[in-house]
């Protein structure tokens with residue numbers, strides 16, 4: 001197969017410029033997702049660098065095209081690395097692309113203008129590209145939740161191919177006799193490395209878009225399953241979770257408890273201190289409740305001033321102890337709002353699968369019954385369905 005270097009170089013530089021435009025468009029609408037701008041700049045620099053390199057395919061190329069081609073390509077790889085760090089919400093060092101560009105610029109000037117040596121120049125460039133691409137691959141080969149992991153690893157694969165390719169290139173050029181390597185020389189290394197780099201660059205750009213897409217999907221899923229005021233799960237996702245947990249209970253004979261929590265006289269808090277003060281009480285209750293439960297329990301805002309907690313592998317009487325601790329912590333709390341100090345209490349009803357059955361609806365009805373019994377008995381207390389509320 002006779003691969004034409006010029007066509008490949010034109011294609012890959014045009015694709016990189018196109019991807020930079022695409023990523024710039026993605027950036028416009030990817031609110032809160034950091035790093036996309038760096039990737040757009042990175043692709044632009046790489047595209048520009050490769051366009052300069054193109055002019056070298058017909059000797060004699062202009063020395064400044066050589067120098068600028070390498071400089072922009074290295075800067076592009078640096079911007080891509082920084083974009084990954086920002087995407088991962090890590091600190092990034094803005095100096096990295098400039099440092100890589102500066103180093104490449106200086107060594108290229110030296111080995112092009114003052115001491116022409118294509119071998120040393122290409123080896124140094126290949127080593128720098130190998131290192132920065134290895135750093136990008138390393139940053140992406142991490143264990144994170146799916147489906148983002150697929151996108152990370154797909155992109156990391158592109159960087160790994162580039163790393164390996166530049167390493168092999170550096171070794172081959174190092175071992176080859178002087179004056180036998182050139183961008184335009186007819187050696188098998190050039191078409192192979194051009195083709196591999198083109199494929200890798202393309203998969204990296206696709207990988208970036210995939211990463212943004214999966215991050216946006218995850219953000220939307222989180223928004224759809226979270227209560228906007230308190231940040232805990234909403235009723236819909238609690239119901240989804242309950243289906244899974246109750247199916248496990250029926251398979252394994254495990255027990256599950258449900259806790260319904262309702263703020264006492266909440267209407268009068270709203271009426272006396274205002275709706276925002278009421279919101280603050282709900283937020284503080286969510287925080288205390290979250291701190292009181294285990295990592296495998298589920299807290300959700302069930303509606304208005306009502307919260308619900310699912311407690312897997314917990315009997316009613318054990319849930320009672322936890323609920324009473326939560327009731328006491330909340331009652332002891334003073335909530336400052338707008339110069340006023342508010343105190344509030346909660347009533348809690350508890351039911352478990354042993355007494356109320358394996359249907360989510362029947363568990364909620366039972367826990368609600370217990371909670372209304374707590375209200376009826378004077379509020380600020382915890383009632384178990386099996387003991388006091390079963391009629």
Ligand SMILES: Nc1nc2c(ncn2[C@@H]2O[C@H](COP(=O)(O)OP(=O)(O)OP(=O)(O)O)[C@@H](O)[C@H]2O)c(=O)[nH]1
Nearest residue numbers: 263264265266267268270275276278279304305375
């Ligand atoms: N601030 C605020 N108030 C809410 C929210 N959702 C519901 N409410 C209010 O919560 C109040 C609930 O009042 P009620 O159902 O009468 O109950 P209560 O006053 O807590 O009385 P008991 O439950 O019997 O102790 C209503 O006034 C609702 O408007 C919310 O998100 N924020």
